[in-house]
Amino acid sequence: MAFHVRGTVLPDGDCRDLWILGDRITFERPGAECVTLAEGGFLLPGLVDVHTHPGAVGDASTPPGFDAGLFAEQIDAHRDAGTAALRFPGLTGQVPDEVRNAPGAPRMITAGRWLAWAGLSRSAEFHTVTDELAAAAVKEALANDGWCKIMGDWDFDAPPVPYEVMRAVVEAVHAVGGRVAAHCQSADGVLQAARAGIDSIEHGMGMPEECVGLMAASGAAYVPTLTAFAGSRAEVAARGTARAALWLSGHDTMIRRVREAHDAGVTVLAGTDSAPFGNVASEVEHLVAAGLPADAAVGAASWAARDFLGLPGLVEGGLADLTVYEEDPRRSPGVLRHPRRVVVRGHVVR
Incomplete structure (x- = not known):
């Protein structure tokens, strides 16, 4: 049995x-024998959320943990929204095999545990703190899907991981x-990561302008x-503290850097980070609001993300991940919230 789809194939058009x-x-x-799923519309390579942490539980008063049942529910939310691939840059637990290998489950790229250098000023409980950051990073990359996740900084007002340590991690993992x-949320943290040749900078709050050229290179x-x-912006703004002002300034800067990074040739990708899950369409809308061209913003959650992660798009012999939309999402990004058809790993989800 084969499925047939006819429509405008993106990004080629x-x-x-x-x-x-x-x-x-x-x-x-x-x-x-063929069954036609859709005739007409726009065919998009399955959506990708490159930064999400399903299954995490806990708050400020509760030690963080991992709930396998919650993980499965949140994975389903991603899939039902047309998200066919996910990258987990830091998980507090192991991906259950029965969820990862389930028919129609999104493709999952793990990076293992959050790793924090022991020299950082402080670390949340979910970080694995180590003096041997390079060795720990290699171990996580080999044990997972080729990725590891390190904390480039933690406090706004404390020194980040030094360049020499970051560079040693990059060289060892490469x-x-x-x-x-x-993870980088201070200007110095982003700068040291960019100088060290990190493969992806997550968040990038307060990113100095020179980082754009370093990342492009x-x-x-x-x-x-x-x-x-x-x-989080409204809540932070309401605090009225000096630290809140620093946060707000950093947020404004990271938004400006989105378009600047794109114009310089940096690959900008869509990741939602937290709840609600299955909401990568929201990230596309925020990227557009930050000045990214609509086609690039859609690509950040589809073909560009798939290319960055090594996942083929809608090409001969490519992976059977696709969504069908009534309108061209490059012209109307909001349509990403309303897929007509969703196929993940060859399974018809919708």
Whole structure:
């Protein structure tokens, strides 16, 4: 049994017929019996959220933990919204095999545990604190899907991980074929990460202007997670403290850097960070509001993200992840919230 879909294939923009055979797509009509899923509309490679932490539980008064049942529910929310691939830059627990391997489950790229250098001023309980950051990073990259996640900083007013330590991590992980994501929420933290050649900078609050050129030169991606920060802005502003003012200034700066990074050739990607899950369309809208061209913002949650993670799009022999929309999301990004059809790993989700 094969599935047939006809529509405008993005990002190329050609109207074509494609067929889904198992977990692959083809543009050549197969001999098998075919069922047509959609005729007309716009075909988008399955959405991607490159920064999400499903399954996390706990708050300021409760030690953080991992709930496997909650993880499964939040993965389903991603999938039902058309998100066909997820990157987890830091999890507090192991991905359950039965969820990861379930039919129609989003493709999952893990980076293991959050890793924090022992020299940081303080670390939340969910960080794995170590003096041997490079060795720990290599271990996580090899044990997961080629990625590890380190904390480039933690406090706004404390020194970040030194350049020499960050560079040692990057060199060690790259030597085993892995990549490094870095949490950065201070200007100095972002600068040291960019100088060290980190593969993706998460958040980037207060990013100094010179980082844009450094990231473009090294091929680093920028994942600003604007959705999460936008949800916190009003609460932070209400505090009226000097630390809140620093936060607000950093937030304004990171928004400006989105368009600047794009214009310089940096790959800007969509990641939501936190609840609600299955909400990468919101991140696309925030990227557009920050000045990213609509086609680039949609690509940040689709074809550009898939390319960065090594996942083929809608090409001959590509992975059978696609969503169908009534309108062109490059012209109307809000349509991402309303997929007509969702196919993940060749399974019809909607």
